[in-house]
Amino acid sequence: MKSTGLLISIFLFTGIWTSSALADPSGPGDFTSSRFSKSGLCSNCHGSSFGEWDGSMHSNADSDFFYQAMLQEYGVAAEAQGLPPEFCSRCHTPIGMVSAEIPPLDGSNLSEVAKEGVQCDFCHSIAESEGIGNAPYVLEPGDVKWGSRKDSESPSHEIEAHEFYNESAYCGMCHNIYHPANNLTLAATYTEWEESPYAEEGVNCQACHMTPGIVGFEENPGKAASTGPERTHVYTHYFVGANAFVTGIMGEGRHEKKAIEYLQHAASLEVTAPDSAEPGENVEVAVKIKNTGAGHKIPTGVTEDREMWLELTALDAEGKEIYHSGGLDSEGNIDPEATVYHTVFADSEGNPTVKVWEAESIISDNRIGPRSSVIEKHSFSMPQNAPNPISVKAILHYRSASQEHIDELFGEGVYSVPVIDMAAYPEEEKASTPGFGTTGTLIALTLGSFYKRRRKRPTYISGI
Ligand code: HEC
Ligand code: HEC
Ligand code: HEC
Ligand code: HEC
Ligand code: HEC
Known part of the structure; x- marks a missing residue:
């Protein structure tokens, strides 16, 4: 009797684990855009993160004029070739995609929060990922904000720690791109990193793109929230790469x-x-x-x-x-x-x-x-x-x-x-x-x- 109980509970445990690990990535119409907060709200307590993100290519991901011009060309071709109209928006306008405010691709239906592109509440509502490439994120927007810190507490929202926020795989969701029909690799920054000595040395995307180090981790002491404690290190949100063209025209x-x-x-x-x-x-x-x-x-x-x-x-x-x-x-x-x-x-x-x-x-x-x-x-x-x-x-x-x-x-x-x-x-x-x-x-x-x-x-x- 006892051993059967144990077996059943192991079975149940594995069953739950498996079903959540195989959860479908969030898709068109899963959430209304009102489930997501605008970044200005987070800025009340996370002013530094906001100031760093504002003007980044993540904040420009939807409004980027270069992207928009290519998106409109894609829209015409997608209709002719039967490709998914929301393909580009999964990464560039993710809230617009899950709220089905896109299509139409001209953005005429987009809420203000969706126009913020890859923004605070979107990134911190990712509960899980189903792999690398083509944005297989599983969203749980609401009270819980996910992060990587295990000792963090906030009066205004719940916090859940998930190690993958401190792993390249998090970025790999969107920084590997495959053709929606023939699966050809179109971009593979994650794979290039994974096969590099940096992966072996534990130098992840965050170390170079979310700290002042540029070519490796460098501490950034300060506060993660104005009402929170002093920290020896706080991750930055500039998300700078190589784009001096669009940031030069759209930013300060x-x-x-x-x-x-x-x-x-x-x-x-x-x-x-x-x-x-x-x-x-x-x-x-x-x-x-x-x-x-x-x-x-x-x-x-x-x-x-x-x-x-x-x-x-x-x-x-x-x-x-x-x-x-x-x-x-x-x-x-x-x-x-x-x-x-x-x-x-x-x-x-x-x-x-x-x-x-x-x-x-x-x-x-x-x-x-x-x-x-x-x-x-x-x-x-x-x-x-x-x-x-x-x-x-x-x-x-x-x-x-x-x-x-x-x-x-x-x-x-x-x-x-x-x-x-x-x-x-x-x-x-x-x-x-x-x-x-x-x-x-x-x-x-x-x-x-x-x-x-x-x-x-x-x-x-x-x-x-
Ligand atoms: C009223 C203040 C307040 C507001 C508004 C607020 N937060 Fe927080 N948040 C905090 C505090 C305080 C902490 C804990 C900081 C610490 O422990 O260093 C925190 C922690 C976090 C963490 C945890 C970081 C980690 O590494 O685990 C995340 C993620 C986060 N907030 C995201 C958000 C997002 C996204 C928004 C907007 C939707 C938001 N917060 C709005 C106060 C706030
Ligand atoms: C592209 C997704 C992305 C966006 C956009 C984003 N974050 Fe983060 N944020 C992360 C990741 C990933 C980490 C954890 C980095 C690590 O632990 O290596 C993080 C960490 C944090 C932390 C904890 C910092 C620390 O070291 O304690 C806070 C607070 C936070 N983010 C708030 C925000 C706010 C506010 C915004 C919007 C202004 C925002 N984030 C936008 C992905 C994002
Ligand atoms: C899986 C995620 C993903 C998908 C899907 C995706 N992109 Fe992107 N896109 C990115 C990332 C990440 C970058 C930034 C990479 C870099 O800086 O080189 C980017 C950059 C771009 C740029 C360069 C913008 C600039 O300012 O230099 C254009 C243009 C663009 N994408 C168009 C599109 C179009 C059109 C589609 C749909 C056919 C699309 N993308 C689909 C993730 C994606
Ligand atoms: C050892 C430091 C380092 C690591 C690790 C690293 N990067 Fe970079 N990254 C850079 C530097 C330096 C540049 C500027 C030169 C360039 O364009 O490659 C850059 C540029 C970029 C660009 C812009 C490229 C372009 O030409 O448009 C993107 C996008 C990017 N990184 C994403 C990532 C992602 C995603 C990861 C993790 C999978 C990552 N990086 C890991 C240092 C790093
Ligand atoms: C939801 C999808 C998504 C996730 C997750 C994501 N990114 Fe991005 N990222 C983008 C898109 C889309 C762009 C390009 C926007 C454009 O060029 O119009 C971009 C641009 C960038 C750039 C600027 C590239 C340049 O040419 O200057 C860097 C750097 C970058 N991301 C790093 C990261 C890192 C590091 C992570 C993980 C912590 C991450 N991204 C997670 C979608 C994402």
């Missing part, structure tokens, strides 16, 4: 500035060239690009749009250009000879596309993995009578999208996509950024510095 500059900082902690350059060369001789310059600070590939995320590339210049002592690769033309197009690091998707006809819903395969993906490097080789012929010394300079650039794609969406001259200098070699004038070394000064060829003054392009953000 705080997140834009931080995005540039993140980009400038991600990579290093090392240039090797011969010490000297005879006129007419072929000079080979090798540039090593290393991903030193990002816990995933650079670039990561929606890499069909992101662009990272190297600009290499050789000038003689009088400033005459001997070699130049990776410059921009007057329309903002990258030199077609340059290598652009990103992912190129193919549509059903094998043509490149930035419309991910058309993607059926991957044409190329040459991005640089965490702590990995690539070597780019360039060569030019040493001209006759070039005045000594010849200077060689390399700059690693990043932009959130090609100017061409943005012009196509919004018209020419509307938005100028900023080009961020991630790293330079040699990195004179850059004493404040750690992680770079200058070696190998040359005699006839030097790794030189005067190139920056000559740049005329208007959209560069340097700060290096």
